[in-house]
Amino acid sequence: DVKVTQSSRYLVKRTGEKVFLECVQDMDHENMFWYRQDPGLGLRLIYFSYDVKMKEKGDIPEGYSVSREKKERFSLILESASTNQTSMYLCASRLAGEGTDTQYFGPGTRLTVL
Amino acid sequence: GQNIDQPTEMTATEGAIVQINCTYQTSGFNGLFWYQQHAGEAPTFLSYNVLDGLEEKGRFSSFLSRSKGYSYLLLKELQMKDSASYLCAVMDSNYQLIWGAGTKLIIKP
Numbered sequence: 001d002v003k004v005t006q007s008s009r010y011l012v013k014r015t016g017e018k019v020f021l022e023c024v025q026d027m028d029h030e031n032m033f034w035y036r037q038d039p040g041l042g043l044r045l046i047y048f049s050y051d052v053k054m055k056e057k058g059d060i061p062e063g064y065s066v067s068r069e070k071k072e073r074f075s076l077i078l079e080s081a082s083t084n085q086t087s088m089y090l091c092a093s094r095l096a097g098e099g100t101d102t103q104y105f106g107p108g109t110r111l112t113v114l
Numbered sequence: 115g116q117n118i119d120q121p122t123e124m125t126a127t128e129g130a131i132v133q134i135n136c137t138y139q140t141s142g143f144n145g146l147f148w149y150q151q152h153a154g155e156a157p158t159f160l161s162y163n164v165l166d167g168l169e170e171k172g173r174f175s176s177f178l179s180r181s182k183g184y185s186y187l188l189l190k191e192l193q194m195k196d197s198a199s200y201l202c203a204v205m206d207s208n209y210q211l212i213w214g215a216g217t218k219l220i221i222k223p
Contacts, residue, residue: 004156035213042118042213043157043201058210090156102147103211105156 004106006091011111019078021109023091031094032074033103034066036087049074081113116140118214120202125220126192134187134200134217142207148176148187149201157201197221
């Protein structure tokens with residue numbers, strides 16, 4: 001079974017703090033994704049990575065950055081957290097590059113920025 | 115623009131059948147996914163359709179009509195554990211998933 005883990009289930013931070021969200025997958029997947037999920041909205045893609053050291057902006061990259069130094073780990077960074085970044089953050093991984101393979105999700109991190 | 119539409123909420127009775135619709139307008143099409151998401155948990159994969167027609171998998175079936183930009187998820191013999199949100203997602207020409215907002219399904223005894 002594919003396992004995707006995220007460093008925290010719940011996180012509370014203050015405005016202006018730097019926040020790191022970590023995601024690790026154990027199935028040697030090339031592709032990894034960071035989404036945020038807000039009530040009434042679909043999952044919105046923040047950043048994705050097709051392979052180590054590679055990163056691509058998704059639909060809403062502003063205020064975020066990412067790091068993929070190792071294949072299994074994809075980190076999301078909020079340089080200076082703001083209250084509008086309060087959300088559920090979901091990490092996902094996928095095996096194939098251009099294929100239509102399923103994305104496997106981590107349990108999510110519910111981030112609250114006060 | 116790209117758009118996925120599905121009802122916000124539906125209610126059904128235990129043991130009954132429910133159909134959750136999804137319509138889409140995307141730049142290109144490389145398949146349609148349905149995911150289930152229980153409250154506070156991660157989405158989990160249910161089905162994938164790329165050709166027109168019905169795919170059956172146990173109590174769940176998924177249908178696709180590419181010409182109409184339409185899909186539905188059919189859940190039979192509903193159980194209380196089926197109470198969840200059901201997310202429709204379309205893979206576009208860049209192999210990126212475009213997500214609907216999800217349909218919250220409430221099952222009543």
